[in-house]
Amino acid sequence: MAAEPQATRRSWSLVDVGAAAAVLMALAGVVWSPKLSGAVAEATGAMQPVTVMVDVRGASVADPQALIRSIRDDGEVSIVIRNQPHGTVKLQELVPLQRRLVAVQPDGRVVTALDPNQAVFSSLDARFVLEGKGRKTSGGVVFGNQNLKIGAPVELEGRDFRIGGTVSGLKLGAS
CATH class of the missing domain: 1.20.5 (Single alpha-helices involved in coiled-coils or other helix-helix interfaces)
Known part of the structure; x- marks a missing residue:
């Protein structure tokens, strides 16, 4: 066997x-x-259309008006969220912001005036209105694979610039 x-x-x-x-x-x-x-x-x-408003305050620029024209001509910017590049988004609108001074008078009135230093010390104060794609989650709006909320710091980059800003508004859906 x-x-x-x-x-x-x-x-x-x-x-x-x-x-x-x-x-x-x-x-x-x-x-x-x-x-x-x-x-x-x-x-x-x-994925839905997302409008993101980014405010840039006090960025040192030799010629702010020329930079604004250049950015508008390009029509798009690259966005970096939490040091993670998101890619290029469409620039819907670029609104120059005017700084204002506030003073309280001895009689209690509040008086405001345009800041004259803004013309002397050239700096960029502007609101970038950007258009991209995102989705709604329980934690907010996901834009560029990053959770994005009002107050979040972002960087905007173009051909001639790289500046930091803060998210000041988010709108999900048709703009």
């Missing part, structure tokens, strides 16, 4: 366990990838 072969039991080596863990981590990375979730949101119709 011939002896029956015994079933060999395979044991897992440390290399096998490491390879399996690497494959599982790669799969998890693909499934939870921000770009993939953005693509899925785009495909399912969860």
Whole structure:
């Protein structure tokens, strides 16, 4: 009689366990990838137009009016949210802001006047109205795979500039 072969039991080596863990981590990375979730949101119709208002205050600029003209001519800016580049967004509008001085008079009246220093010390004070795509979540508006809220610091970058600003308004849906 011939002896029956015994079933060999395979044991897992440390290399096998490491390879399996690497494959599982790669799969998890693909499934939870921000770009993939953005693509899925785009495909399912969860992405909506988002209007983001960014206020820039006191940015030192030699010729603010020339910079404003240049930005308007380009019609788009790159946006960086929490040091993560989002990409290029359309510039809907660029509104120069005028600083005002406030003084309380001895009789209790409050008087305001345009700040004359703004013309002497050239600086950029403007509101950038930007248009992009985002989605509504329980934590707010996701714009550029980053949760964006009013008060969040962002950087705007163009051909000739890179300036910091603060989100001053968000509007989700048709603008």
